[in-house]
Amino acid sequence: MDKQMKSEWLLEMTNVSKSFPGVKALDKVNLRIRPHSVHALMGENGAGKSTLLKCLFGIYEKDEGEILFLDKPVNFNTSKEALDNGISMVHQELNQVLQTTVMDNVWLGRYPLKGLFVDQQKMYDDTKAIFDELDIRVDPKDKVADLSVSQRQMVEIAKAFSYNAKIVIMDEPTSSLTEKEVKHLFTIINKLKDRGCGIVYISHKMEEIFELCDEITILRDGQWVDTRPLAELDMDKIINMMVGRELTQRFPAKTNTPGDIALEVKGLTASNQPSIQDVTFDLRHGEILGIAGLVGARRTDVVEALFGLRGTNAGSISHNGKVVKNDNPHEAMQNGFALITEERRATGIYATLDITFNSLINNISAYKEKFGLLSNKKMDSDTQWVIDSMRVKTPGKHTPIGSLSGGNQQKVVIGRSLLTQPDILMMDEPTRGIDVGAKFEIYQLMLDLANKGKGIIMVSSEMPELLGVTDRILVMSNGRVAGIVNTRETSQSEILNLASRFL
Amino acid sequence: MDAVKRNQPLELLKKGGIYAVLLILLAVIIIQEPSFLSLRNLSNILTQSSVRIIIALGVAGLIVTQGTDLSAGRQVGLAAVISATLLQAMSNVNKVFPELGVVPIPVVILIVCSIGALIGLVNGLIVAKLKVVPFIATLGTMIIVYGINSLYFDYVGASPIAGFDPAFSEFTQGFIRIGGFRLSYITFYAAIAIVFTWVLWNKTTFGKNLFAVGGNPEAAKVSGVNVARTLLIVYALSGVFYAFAGMLEAGRVGSATNNLGFLYELDAIAACVVGGVSFAGGVGRVSGVVTGVFIFTIINYGMTYIGVSPYWQYIIKGGIIVFAVALDSMKYNGKK
Numbered sequence: 001m002d003k004q005m006k007s008e009w010l011l012e013m014t015n016v017s018k019s020f021p022g023v024k025a026l027d028k029v030n031l032r033i034r035p036h037s038v039h040a041l042m043g044e045n046g047a048g049k050s051t052l053l054k055c056l057f058g059i060y061e062k063d064e065g066e067i068l069f070l071d072k073p074v075n076f077n078t079s080k081e082a083l084d085n086g087i088s089m090v091h092q093e094l095n096q097v098l099q100t101t102v103m104d105n106v107w108l109g110r111y112p113l114k115g116l117f118v119d120q121q122k123m124y125d126d127t128k129a130i131f132d133e134l135d136i137r138v139d140p141k142d143k144v145a146d147l148s149v150s151q152r153q154m155v156e157i158a159k160a161f162s163y164n165a166k167i168v169i170m171d172e173p174t175s176s177l178t179e180k181e182v183k184h185l186f187t188i189i190n191k192l193k194d195r196g197c198g199i200v201y202i203s204h205k206m207e208e209i210f211e212l213c214d215e216i217t218i219l220r221d222g223q224w225v226d227t228r229p230l231a232e233l234d235m236d237k238i239i240n241m242m243v244g245r246e247l248t249q250r251f252p253a254k255t256n257t258p259g260d261i262a263l264e265v266k267g268l269t270a271s272n273q274p275s276i277q278d279v280t281f282d283l284r285h286g287e288i289l290g291i292a293g294l295v296g297a298r299r300t301d302v303v304e305a306l307f308g309l310r311g312t313n314a315g316s317i318s319h320n321g322k323v324v325k326n327d328n329p330h331e332a333m334q335n336g337f338a339l340i341t342e343e344r345r346a347t348g349i350y351a352t353l354d355i356t357f358n359s360l361i362n363n364i365s366a367y368k369e370k371f372g373l374l375s376n377k378k379m380d381s382d383t384q385w386v387i388d389s390m391r392v393k394t395p396g397k398h399t400p401i402g403s404l405s406g407g408n409q410q411k412v413v414i415g416r417s418l419l420t421q422p423d424i425l426m427m428d429e430p431t432r433g434i435d436v437g438a439k440f441e442i443y444q445l446m447l448d449l450a451n452k453g454k455g456i457i458m459v460s461s462e463m464p465e466l467l468g469v470t471d472r473i474l475v476m477s478n479g480r481v482a483g484i485v486n487t488r489e490t491s492q493s494e495i496l497n498l499a500s501r502f503l
Numbered sequence: 504m505d506a507v508k509r510n511q512p513l514e515l516l517k518k519g520g521i522y523a524v525l526l527i528l529l530a531v532i533i534i535q536e537p538s539f540l541s542l543r544n545l546s547n548i549l550t551q552s553s554v555r556i557i558i559a560l561g562v563a564g565l566i567v568t569q570g571t572d573l574s575a576g577r578q579v580g581l582a583a584v585i586s587a588t589l590l591q592a593m594s595n596v597n598k599v600f601p602e603l604g605v606v607p608i609p610v611v612i613l614i615v616c617s618i619g620a621l622i623g624l625v626n627g628l629i630v631a632k633l634k635v636v637p638f639i640a641t642l643g644t645m646i647i648v649y650g651i652n653s654l655y656f657d658y659v660g661a662s663p664i665a666g667f668d669p670a671f672s673e674f675t676q677g678f679i680r681i682g683g684f685r686l687s688y689i690t691f692y693a694a695i696a697i698v699f700t701w702v703l704w705n706k707t708t709f710g711k712n713l714f715a716v717g718g719n720p721e722a723a724k725v726s727g728v729n730v731a732r733t734l735l736i737v738y739a740l741s742g743v744f745y746a747f748a749g750m751l752e753a754g755r756v757g758s759a760t761n762n763l764g765f766l767y768e769l770d771a772i773a774a775c776v777v778g779g780v781s782f783a784g785g786v787g788r789v790s791g792v793v794t795g796v797f798i799f800t801i802i803n804y805g806m807t808y809i810g811v812s813p814y815w816q817y818i819i820k821g822g823i824i825v826f827a828v829a830l831d832s833m834k835y836n837g838k839k
Contacts, residue, residue, distance in 0.1 A: 079726075098718060104715070
């Protein structure tokens, strides 16, 4: 009986604990993966998912607990050991060497040799074979820097596939994929499953979890909550287990009413093409306007152009009836615009600096006193305002922002933008990589701001949130406006049709 | 297709700007002094570039890994002084180790290259294991190596070490005459270093790991590349290159003091960046490094040839470094 039980699992992590100074990141967490199955690992940001996997990969050393892989206790010291033993991972951050070729990246760490030298031909042939099998259309000799984000994602997945691993871990693999590409990814995952692999699938997207996964393990605040077959659960039950409280709705009730026109954009065209062409729309006070589109539809370019990050050579922007130029972000901020960027890590936060700095940096000239020195009192109270009104969970004002979870980082970034008292708030993927609970809070925040008469633009690739939060949705297709629809009257299929209009 | 027509002249400038500058300078030099175009000058330029190429190839590998090496010049100096003391002629009355016979050149190469590898390894350990940024790490070892070299130089008499064994002079100053053209032996050694580095960078696992570590250390790590070991090897290797260059330099100049090699690292680093090796890491080509060295040698030699004041040469050299790197940045950070 005992023996039979054991052979049921590919990987068993039992009672794994890990502490960092001041935090118990993992407290007796369990994860068991069967062969031929896709196992969802869910939990709010900061619940301990990445920490658990880093313990598995030997990036962190676990304090206690046992890891059995193929019934043998293992304790990997480096990721190489884990890879050599058949555990591979698609990292969320897309760890790639941009300056080198696709095939150099795929075989990094295990180049095929011919005598003393790297066997380029074998590398090329093997890469090509894998890409053909997975139906990935990328030339192995292309430079990674020249690929789109979704192509890079597919290359990473092909790489994990090529290890012939028993366990493949995927950390939010669909965050930059279109729906079609997601389907493609699922085909690949099912191929892995047929081979007998166990796949650990981390995602915040419920729809994907239900479509793909067989079992689910839920973590909350570093503790193991439950592991169950997915068939026994529904979305609400999962969310309840994740947040540990009743969360009846995924979106707050819409209470805002759009008023006068706040922003008028006419014929906006970027100077460096390919980018946006002839973009025309308006935005009202108290309105939330969504921008939808496929990857590469140039959604981000719209807000970048409005914020002066992207040069334009035609078109006009008027704010409250007055024409504004917004040649650079500084000017745009003076004119009452604010932008929350998509790549939080790269352009949103100063990771090594503290909450105070990250809260105040956009508004720093407001704290000047008599001699041009900064007032600690004012800065202190504004930082506290950001922490309180955004409900940032942080040990203190002087904690480096990089050590907070993604949702809390995002709240600080939003709070920072609000300190400059913007009239037009543009948010690019404001809930990317953020857990369900924090998402709800951010939606609520957007509605509160709309109720205060601010105009809000939300770029998003998640259809449910566009449909749940916005008043109107502008659909971009290949750099042009394919249409603007009223959220209440539209449907997912209408938006998707518009999104492919200019392809 | 999203291929777009870009501003053609600007693109051309970005790609070939540095060559354009070189051609303009050459044109100016040749118009001023048509006799510049001679086989003799060509062979002199090749000879003068050779040692610099070896040093630059050493430091280029470090720049590829987002590193740098301020200790390069001092390492060259140490190797030069050690080689000089081991390779003095028996007939030399000032021979510092009279009881020492003539040491065969390959043995000296082995000795100084081992010392170089050791110093490089120390640099590598400080960078890879103690996690000190390369600028600071090599600033420290630069000063330490100079101190060691000066102690040794003091010990052997504190006067320039010269009067080399004829075999050593032949090894470093000899040449093959092809008509009016003299091909120095040290040009051969530089060629060997070029081929070795090219093969290492482009054809071996180590080379690929080197560029991966330089381009994205995190990616290299999660793919199972031993980042620390890669760094240790490339630093040790750089020490070997400097040491070999130092020995050649002693022989080429004909004497050595503890000040030989002073600021050579800056010339080498300048040649690398002008040749397109990026300080951001992960980018660089052997041909670029070699071109970079030639550009500086031609400027030096050519402008001296037409009698431009060395002070003006400094200004022009500095301008070229900034211009070249600015062009390079434009390539990578195109405005949105």
